Amino acid sequence: MRRADRLFQLVQLIRGRRLSTAKFLAKRLEVSERTIYRDVADLQHQGVPVEGEAGVGYRLGSGFDLPPLMFTQAEANALAASVRLAQAWLDPAMAESAETAWSKIFSVLPPAGRTAAENVPLFAVVMNPDEATQQTLQRLREAVHARRKLELRYRDAQERESRRVLWPLGCFYWGSVWTLGAWCESRQDFRSFRVDRMAAVSVLDEQVDHVPGRTLADFLRAVKAK
Secondary structure: OOHHHHHHHHHHHHHOOOOEOHHHHHHHHOOOHHHHHHHHHHHHHOOOOEEEEOOOEEEEOOOOOOOOOOOOHHHHHHHHHHHHHHHOOOOHHHHHHHHHHHHHHHHHOOHHHHHHHHOOOOOOOOOOOOHHHHHHHHHHHHHHHHOEEEEEEEEOOOOOEEEEEEEEEEEEEOOOOEEEEEEEOOOOEEEEEEHHHEEEEEEEEEEOOOOOOOOHHHHHHHHHHO
């Protein structure tokens, strides 16, 4: 890869993430971390507002942008396949947004590129959960985004019902079912709840607080430790 191309790709990688470490960038560009440090210094010298430092990570400052990029054929094919796979299980609102986004990308592809993307031999059999489960999934996703607490009426595997007040952290797909990862106020611990076992979900007015030990990162660490 030419150095000019590498610098361009470096900017693309940095602007696509909140914070990118030199280790991550070096792995993606297949160069050494020392090369990343040197390239970042050169970009900064040229006026590109790359913020951060070695050992911490980099991000792109506000007010900097590059012109729209044309996707390579491989990238377009990957996006087409990703949308097909995602739409099989996304909630209705997000599935519609995925379709709209793909339509915009599709419209700027050259004719040959459109044909190739349409003919990617990778499909997802649409096995959507029932409408009630889809609507619940959407309500959960929106509550996580808005940082709103939930009141849940839940049935476990033995059909025992309980009521919980949850701090929703994220929705997870496990290949056959969706679950909600949350901090449970009654158990004072992290719990996962299957969406298809939720008898009723109410979004409360109360906001989820920023409490160390109860974040999504803490939940993921707890799951990994089990």
